[in-house]
Amino acid sequence: MRIPALSVTVAVVAATVAGGAAPAAADTAVSPVYLEAGTGRHHNSATVTYERVDGAVNSVKIISVEAYSGEPDCVWVEWNDPKDVGDGWTALNSEPPCYGNNLLETPNRIIKAPKGHQLKVRLAAYHGSELVHKDIAKL
Template identity: 80%
Template sequence: MRIPALLATVAVTAATIAGGAAPAAADTVTSTVNLEAGTGLHHNSATVIYERVDGAVNSVKIISLQAFSGKPDCVWVEWNDPKDVGDGWTALNSEPPCHGGSMGETLNRIIKAPKDHQLKVRLAAYHDGGIEVIHKDLARL
């Protein structure tokens, strides 16, 4: 009776030690960028959560974003896309929150640029119905 119980204890202990000795999965480090622009009714903000793409030069994975607009504004979170032929900025959010609204999106979207092109994100607030940028904040990734 004692030998089977002893063998079972040894087996459980060995399995526990082996499990603890196994290499842990690498933790992915996420970073957060907080953006704010404007004051009073025009106060707009956004939070972008991202992580570096292992083994890739100048690439990040945008995990999620949260954006809040001021009462008279609409807000876009954009990145400086080197392939954009317009103003050089491409929207990350699918729709802008407007008139004091908020929105959150889980993106899991990889953005990348040539190694000499610094990746940046910006919060751009527009008057509803207009194309003029009234407030913006810019941050490097």
Template identity: 80%
Template sequence: MRISALSVTAAAMAAMIAGGAAPAAADTLVSTVNLEAGAGLHRNSATVTYERVDGAVNSVKIISLQAFSGEPDCVWVEWNDPKGVGDGWTALNSEPPCHGGSLGETINQIIKAPKGYQLKIRLVAYHDGGIEVIHKDIAKL
């Protein structure tokens, strides 16, 4: 059976149009935020990796975090939870690295806030056993 060149061209064109009409997979943009607080022995830092939640207003998925503490400090990475108790910040890391230690965690947690509420994360450092924030850095998501 012979297929004409016109039929083959028409079939290829139809396949191309159908393929172009199909929705493309959403490209998820993974972002990082670097936070630093203090200097010298008190140098603390953290890197938070996150992505926007498709179709959700003011929501991000925290993928992972790395936190490093200064020699005399303990550090927390926190977000400004609109339902947070106390000072309104909720910890993302399960425990603080202290005394020059580091902590890496895979979080995979969605944080969200009402429309118009600016999502933020912060790195806070405390002297071991202290309750006073001695250094902090805040970034918008």
């Protein structure tokens, strides 16, 4: 009689463990982040699509970056790279769309940071060499 009871216990524990694994699988789903800044002719926007890297702490795979620039601006989509010695931000798009254009890229690039460094992306719009506005979001 104890063997069937033990089998039921094992089955319940296995189901609980499997149920606990479901949220981890959900973390690998593709997620979009929307960025928007400015108004009128200076309205800029971007969408960064990413997914978590399984088993890696503070790592994401950038699947696509789509940026739209306002008429007088050039737009970069950047991430807060802890290794960047300049202003701490590294571009995700290879070139900025400018003067009312858009650009879609699919870099399939993994970005990562040390534990405790919150990964962020920003939309940085430049009018000439001046940073005119930005939007920042956490990944």
